[in-house]
Amino acid sequence: MNRPELQAMGERERERQQSYRCRLLCCASTPCLSSGATAVIEALKQFVKEQELDADVLVTATGCMGPCSRGPLVTVQTRDLEDVVYEHVTPELARDIALAHAAPEPRALERNLLAADSPFFAKQKKVVLSNSGLIDPERLECYVARGGYGALANALREMTPVEVCEAITRSGLRGRGGAGYPTGLKWDLVRKAPGTRKFVIANGDEGDPGAYMDRTLMESDPHRVLEGMAIAGYAVGAEQGYIYVRGEYPIAAKRLENAIRMAERRGLLGGRVLDSSFSFRIDIRIGAGAFVCGEETALMASVMGRRGQPSPRPPYPAQSGLWGMPTLINNVETFGNIAPIIDNGAEWYAAIGTDKSKGTKIFALAGTVATTGLIEVPMGISLREIIFDIGGGIPNGRAFKAAQTGGPSGGCIPAEHLDTPVDYDSLRRLGSIMGSGGLVVMDDTSCMPDVAKFFMEFCMDESCGKCVPCRVGTVQLHRLLEHITNGSATPRDMETLEELCVMMQETSLCGLGQSAPNPLLSTLRYFREEYQAHILERTCPAGKCTMDHVPPLEQGAELQRRSRSTTSDSEVS
Amino acid sequence: MTQLVTGKKTRFATAWLGGCSGCHMSLLDLDERLIELFQAADLLYSPIADIKEFPRQVDVTLVEGAVANVDHLELARQIRERSHIVVSFGDCAVTGNVTSLRNRLEVDDLLSMVYREGPGREPRGREGDGILPALIPRVLPLHQVIAVDAFIPGCPPDPDTIWEAVSALLHGAPVRLKQEMRYFG
Amino acid sequence: MSVVTLHINDELVSARSDQKLLEVIREQGIDIPTLCHLEGVSDLGGCRLCLVEVQGSSKLLAACVTPVQEGMSVYTHSERLVRYRRMILELLLSERTHTCAVCVTNGHCELQYEAAELGVDHVRYEYLAPQLHLDASHARFTLDHNRCILCQRCVRVCDEVEGAHTLDIMGRGANGRVITGLNRPWGECVSCTSCGKCVQVCPTGALFFKGSSVGEMEKRHAFLSWILNGRERKEWQW
Numbered sequence: 001m002n003r004p005e006l007q008a009m010g011e012r013e014r015e016r017q018q019s020y021r022c023r024l025l026c027c028a029s030t031p032c033l034s035s036g037a038t039a040v041i042e043a044l045k046q047f048v049k050e051q052e053l054d055a056d057v058l059v060t061a062t063g064c065m066g067p068c069s070r071g072p073l074v075t076v077q078t079r080d081l082e083d084v085v086y087e088h089v090t091p092e093l094a095r096d097i098a099l100a101h102a103a104p105e106p107r108a109l110e111r112n113l114l115a116a117d118s119p120f121f122a123k124q125k126k127v128v129l130s131n132s133g134l135i136d137p138e139r140l141e142c143y144v145a146r147g148g149y150g151a152l153a154n155a156l157r158e159m160t161p162v163e164v165c166e167a168i169t170r171s172g173l174r175g176r177g178g179a180g181y182p183t184g185l186k187w188d189l190v191r192k193a194p195g196t197r198k199f200v201i202a203n204g205d206e207g208d209p210g211a212y213m214d215r216t217l218m219e220s221d222p223h224r225v226l227e228g229m230a231i232a233g234y235a236v237g238a239e240q241g242y243i244y245v246r247g248e249y250p251i252a253a254k255r256l257e258n259a260i261r262m263a264e265r266r267g268l269l270g271g272r273v274l275d276s277s278f279s280f281r282i283d284i285r286i287g288a289g290a291f292v293c294g295e296e297t298a299l300m301a302s303v304m305g306r307r308g309q310p311s312p313r314p315p316y317p318a319q320s321g322l323w324g325m326p327t328l329i330n331n332v333e334t335f336g337n338i339a340p341i342i343d344n345g346a347e348w349y350a351a352i353g354t355d356k357s358k359g360t361k362i363f364a365l366a367g368t369v370a371t372t373g374l375i376e377v378p379m380g381i382s383l384r385e386i387i388f389d390i391g392g393g394i395p396n397g398r399a400f401k402a403a404q405t406g407g408p409s410g411g412c413i414p415a416e417h418l419d420t421p422v423d424y425d426s427l428r429r430l431g432s433i434m435g436s437g438g439l440v441v442m443d444d445t446s447c448m449p450d451v452a453k454f455f456m457e458f459c460m461d462e463s464c465g466k467c468v469p470c471r472v473g474t475v476q477l478h479r480l481l482e483h484i485t486n487g488s489a490t491p492r493d494m495e496t497l498e499e500l501c502v503m504m505q506e507t508s509l510c511g512l513g514q515s516a517p518n519p520l521l522s523t524l525r526y527f528r529e530e531y532q533a534h535i536l537e538r539t540c541p542a543g544k545c546t547m548d549h550v551p552p553l554e555q556g557a558e559l560q561r562r563s564r565s566t567t568s569d570s571e572v573s
Numbered sequence: 574m575t576q577l578v579t580g581k582k583t584r585f586a587t588a589w590l591g592g593c594s595g596c597h598m599s600l601l602d603l604d605e606r607l608i609e610l611f612q613a614a615d616l617l618y619s620p621i622a623d624i625k626e627f628p629r630q631v632d633v634t635l636v637e638g639a640v641a642n643v644d645h646l647e648l649a650r651q652i653r654e655r656s657h658i659v660v661s662f663g664d665c666a667v668t669g670n671v672t673s674l675r676n677r678l679e680v681d682d683l684l685s686m687v688y689r690e691g692p693g694r695e696p697r698g699r700e701g702d703g704i705l706p707a708l709i710p711r712v713l714p715l716h717q718v719i720a721v722d723a724f725i726p727g728c729p730p731d732p733d734t735i736w737e738a739v740s741a742l743l744h745g746a747p748v749r750l751k752q753e754m755r756y757f758g
Numbered sequence: 759m760s761v762v763t764l765h766i767n768d769e770l771v772s773a774r775s776d777q778k779l780l781e782v783i784r785e786q787g788i789d790i791p792t793l794c795h796l797e798g799v800s801d802l803g804g805c806r807l808c809l810v811e812v813q814g815s816s817k818l819l820a821a822c823v824t825p826v827q828e829g830m831s832v833y834t835h836s837e838r839l840v841r842y843r844r845m846i847l848e849l850l851l852s853e854r855t856h857t858c859a860v861c862v863t864n865g866h867c868e869l870q871y872e873a874a875e876l877g878v879d880h881v882r883y884e885y886l887a888p889q890l891h892l893d894a895s896h897a898r899f900t901l902d903h904n905r906c907i908l909c910q911r912c913v914r915v916c917d918e919v920e921g922a923h924t925l926d927i928m929g930r931g932a933n934g935r936v937i938t939g940l941n942r943p944w945g946e947c948v949s950c951t952s953c954g955k956c957v958q959v960c961p962t963g964a965l966f967f968k969g970s971s972v973g974e975m976e977k978r979h980a981f982l983s984w985i986l987n988g989r990e991r992k993e994w995q996w
Contacts, residue, residue, distance in 0.1 A: 312803040314825075462930070465908060465930050465931045466804045467930070467932035468850055471908070472850065472883075479884050500845070503842050507809055509804065542603060552646075552713055556707075557644060559709065674857060677887050757874075758857075
């Protein structure tokens with residue numbers, strides 16, 4: 001396929017879509033599927049068949065639309081009517097929706113409507129997710145109809161690899177995996193690295209609790225990721241790419257595999273891409289359930305079939321990565337930004353966001369917030385806008401307590417910092433990180449030492465065990481937090497805890513261990529009085545912890561008290 | 574801790590928690606240095622002397638053994654309250670050592686294995702009642718129960734090591750053991 | 759091979775450009791503790807005892823895996839480093855059941871030695887006392903998980919020098935275990951050549967010759983350089 005053929009393909013698909021009077025788009029991403037989207041899609045298809053509306057009504061299974069806690073979601077595009085979104089759709093409701101919209105005089109239902117102008121949608125800016133929820137991820141034509149692979153065609157025809165790297169650098173894009181390393185700089189390092197064979201890897205081993213940005217992108221718009229990777233391959237001089245998908249994401253893997261096959265069949269990937277001299281193959285590697293494989297050196301070990309554990313850097317992957325060759329490794333979401341940058345220009349992209357954090361960021365909004373789901377916002381938006389406008393605030397009349405960003409490597413941000421702009425550097429100053437995009441909202445029933453314990457347990461379970469500070473340090477920190485939350489801690493435990501946190505940050509081999517104490521340290525920073533209440537007064541202010549143990553020295557009295565109560569029990573019986 | 578300097582004798586005690594008494598045997602192995610020790614110190618409490626109550630205002634207490642039962646807890650509390658300097662004396666006090674090898678077992682399973690199902694005559698009634706002090710769930714090194722000021726490792730500590738530490742303490746100096754005296758085991 | 763110059767503890771030294779920091783530091787007669795490093799096998803960077811401060815780097819670097827660089831300025835014994843090394847030892851001692859008094863390598867153990875050397879006179883962390891077993895199915899050797907510090911010396915020597923790769927690591931984090939033959943009893947592993955290299959390189963009492971009693975198991979890893987030098991210089995005719 002060449003460029004005119006690509007354009008023709010898009011034109012044909014657009015015409016096809018416009019020929020329908022009404023298009024019913026049903027979200028078929030994991031959250032909606034788990035709340036019953038399959039039955040909804042079936043009901044709609046059944047309806048169309050029964051009513052013989054095949055030529056007028058199109059039912060499409062799409063990717064994610066955003067407000068996941070309100071799923072299953074159905075968007076209806078009707079000629080001469082505004083687009084509307086329905087929430088909590090059941091098969092029965094689906095038939096009613098179809099009946100109303102496919103009628104000769106179409107109208108929208110009054111029930112289960114999600115207002116299009118609601119702050120949930122109005123405050124978002126969709127760049128990476130611009131196709132998500134609007135296209136069928138299993139059909140290449142749908143992607144091409146929305147301009148897909150145009151950026152790749154453009155780059156191959158009009159730009160040199162140097163120019164592509166420059167464009168990415170000018171856009172100000174930073175790595176979306178969490179660390180925020182400038183993407184253009186990384187591409188240029190790999191481009192300049194000596195070596196005849198180079199590799200591109202997309203990191204889709206998303207693992208933060210409650211986070212599903214990468215999964216959604218891979219499920220909803222797989223070609224977007226592939227196109228970004230192919231452009232990267234062209235820019236750095238690689239002919240082989242790997243996309244590393246977390247083992248728990250079977251739908252994402254299936255859709256990616258399908259997308260790769262489609263793209264290869266049409267000459268958009270594989271040998272001589274778009275009739276140019278550039279070849280690029282992409283293979284999928286499936287993870288086996290280790291969080292640490294999201295760390296780049298561990299991920300590469302896993303791709304090579306070795307035990308997934310990190311190795312010390314330097315050398316960095318850009319110098320010596322897969323099988324010792326220069327390797328570019330970016331997050332899936334980072335690759336999702338590439339095509340829009342090439343399409344619209346670096347300057348357009350750089351105009352979005354803040355001075356040092358450009359563009360948009362996808363967040364998985366979770367926890368105690370009225371609407372949870374997947375959102376894409378411009379960098380620099382305040383946490384307050386995300387939680388109270390987009391998310392609709394805290395339900396059940398409770399008060400906001402903290403927002404956790406960055407998962408087990410991040411931290412908790414308290415109410416007094418709600419107006420902080422969300423960007424890489426502001427969050428870091430608050431003792432948290434942007435991370436890959438997990439955002440967990442907590443109300444005043446959350447106990448902060450308990451929250452810290454949750455994340456420490458996660459890190460303890462996921463530590464690979466290669467280096468001592470992380471392997472044993474996470475276990476010891478978890479023990480100390482257990483003592484604090486069950487009432488057996490002493491003031492001395494606090495000193496041990498804080499010293500160990502700093503030691504782990506400075507001595508651990510990889511990012512997992514270095515950042516594992518972050519949730520603990522950030523809750524200590526903002527909620528120290530809660531820790532002190534647990535230790536000095538032996539009470540849990542949030543009322544969450546059982547506090548049914550005693551410090552070691554008081555065990556004697558406790559044992560006696562217990563044995564007295566059991567003796568008196570047995571006497572009664 | 575300026576007793577020696579002012580000519581007053583150091584008020585000295587040793588205690589025995591969960592251990593084999595080997596550390597006390599090694600203390601007795603100080604041989605003629607014992608004379609020097611007791612010229613500088615009065616022994617106020619020790620398993621080698623029949624004194625029932627832990628005295629008040631002790632300058633230095635050496636504690637052998639790990640904390641394994643409720644009696645140990647009580648004695649440890651008294652020792653800390655009534656001693657100026659508390660020293661973990663030997664590996665059991667310092668690390669839990671052999672005494673703590675039972676930590677992988679539940680107390681009840683342990684009692685069953687050793688007493689209820691073990692060899693010998695079956696004990697009458699509930700063995701804990703008023704006779705044996707109740708075992709605490711996990712054997713702990715002394716410093717995890719009370720604050721400890723100095724540590725003498727070794728199983729048992731060598732008499733030279735003990736003397737190095739004790740003579741420093743008698744002079745009011747901090748315990749700084751040479752490397753070869755710092756070995757566990 | 760080109761030569762680079764660098765500062766170690768403010769002393770100007772020169773080194774071959776392919777050397778690792780640890781080697782250069784030790785050549786200067788500076789004593790820097792290690793547990794996972796072993797002359798003759800590849801480096802892991804896991805025990806973190808050889809961490810050093812390198813000026814201009816915000817992170818502490820493991821000397822065993824860090825290549826020397828022209829103009830580097832390295833500090834090996836800052837207050838912070840010495841404190842961290844001690845904490846690492848404490849963590850290791852708390853992780854499994856290292857009851858030195860009843861160990862076959864008592865008095866010949868590298869973990870015990872480093873603890874004494876670094877002045878670890880007590881462990882502030884809770885002893886984890888995990889329930890671990892002991893594999894005595896091999897005719898000549900025993901593997902006691904209770905004393906293992908997961909340094910992987912045995913795994914590397916078995917793979918890289920003996921070429922058998924009978925040993926490996928299973929599980930992750932604190933649940934990691936040295937396994938034999940894809941987690942079969944050692945005695946049933948046909949890949950094991952019974953060469954005993956793993957026993958000799960093990961820094962603790964985790965691997966020992968059957969029949970050794972408390973304090974009787976002395977380790978000798980000098981054989982490794984003898985084998986490797988012999989291979990390199992082709993001193994052997996068979």
